[in-house]
Amino acid sequence: MRQEIRQAEEQDYPKIAALERLYMSVPWSLDTILAAAAYGTLFFVSEQVEGYGSIKLIEDIAEVNNICVQTDSRKLGIGQAILDCMVQTAFDKGVKKVLLEVAENNRPAIAMYAKNGFLPLYTRPNYYHSVGAIVMQKVLVGI
């Protein structure tokens, strides 16, 4: 099923904060999300905010902060659609490479990023408390 993704609007931010509280070990508060949005982080959501993603573009580099889909909506293509939308937006704005950090034990996310052409650059030991982070990069050339 094709998933429609749109840029987040004002009323979506509390729902994004709710997803953060439910699924992130160190959740972004609504205030943090609003401040990030005010300073240029882009937030994208699926139609009913079953999932969201956020990405920050600085010059020709973008950093994916997060992609999160509620448990009962996973494996339906929402995460993929959000990633597609964020990468395409970055490319359209002249970004040359997209970076992200992912916990080294987060198999679903690593599989998603690898499937989408993100390559591991290096690992940051103990980045998430006792779990390391893999830094991954996708170079955007003619996508």
Ligand SMILES: CC(C)(COP(=O)(O)OP(=O)(O)OC[C@H]1O[C@@H](n2cnc3c(N)ncnc32)[C@H](O)[C@@H]1OP(=O)(O)O)[C@@H](O)C(=O)NCCC(=O)NCCS
């Ligand atoms: C990672 C996450 C966003 C994937 O969202 P999703 O909507 O379930 O993903 P999709 O259905 O679009 O699947 C896209 C790809 O992700 C990978 N994937 C998703 N779930 C997976 C799983 N349980 N095991 C292995 N690979 C998985 C697959 O490569 C999949 O492609 P495929 O269906 O062709 O095999 C979701 O699992 C999630 O919200 N996890 C918790 C939050 C999180 O860890 N986010 C990443 C932070 S960096």
